[in-house]
Amino acid sequence: MRKLAVFNHVSLDGYFVDANGDMSWARAHQQDPEWNAFVAENASGSGALVFGRITYEMMARFWPTPMAIEMMPAVAAGMNTMPKYVFSRTLHEASWSNTTLVKADLVTAVRALKLESGPGMVILGSGSVVAQLAPAGLIDEYQVVVNPIVLGRGRTMFDGVAEKLPLQLTRTRAFGNGNVLLCYEPRA
Numbered sequence: 001m002r003k004l005a006v007f008n009h010v011s012l013d014g015y016f017v018d019a020n021g022d023m024s025w026a027r028a029h030q031q032d033p034e035w036n037a038f039v040a041e042n043a044s045g046s047g048a049l050v051f052g053r054i055t056y057e058m059m060a061r062f063w064p065t066p067m068a069i070e071m072m073p074a075v076a077a078g079m080n081t082m083p084k085y086v087f088s089r090t091l092h093e094a095s096w097s098n099t100t101l102v103k104a105d106l107v108t109a110v111r112a113l114k115l116e117s118g119p120g121m122v123i124l125g126s127g128s129v130v131a132q133l134a135p136a137g138l139i140d141e142y143q144v145v146v147n148p149i150v151l152g153r154g155r156t157m158f159d160g161v162a163e164k165l166p167l168q169l170t171r172t173r174a175f176g177n178g179n180v181l182l183c184y185e186p187r188a
Helices: 033-043 053-062 066-071 073-081 106-115 127-133
Strands: 004-011 048-052 084-087 099-102 121-124 141-147 167-174 180-186
Touching (some): 004 127, 048 053, 048 127, 066 073, 084 106, 121 127
Parallel strands (some): 004 121, 004 141, 048 084, 048 121
Antiparallel strands (some): 141 180, 167 180
């Protein structure tokens, strides 16, 4: 059975996007060789990426560009070659390389994807996807990078989750740029 993880940045006050839906603040503290190596290593892994429409469109506008390839060649190569699933009822096509557009019910489709053999999957951004899959018990790991910034307003990746989701901390890692990786799994 394939595993499904979430990898998201959050501000110190718990938001993964600011009040305008922007996530660019998460890149403000990347001038750290250890952090850059960690990001490059994550992007070069095998597996599939899972997106909602908004995050997909943002990523598809950036990663295939010459600027992305020049700025972060290893990350761009991984992002452009990994298989991708975008879940959307409104998107008509997904032209970024190796992308499958899924219009089926999110929970049902992800449950079926998890039953397939193959490498794991990771959700990037896509708070509405996280908020729907978490209560269904389909997320195996939450990888949250706390960034040293307070946004004041925004949206959490769990907006709309009505029930408590007990989690257990499995590992942590602090970086010189102030980012802290926290990894959690659902508590049994």
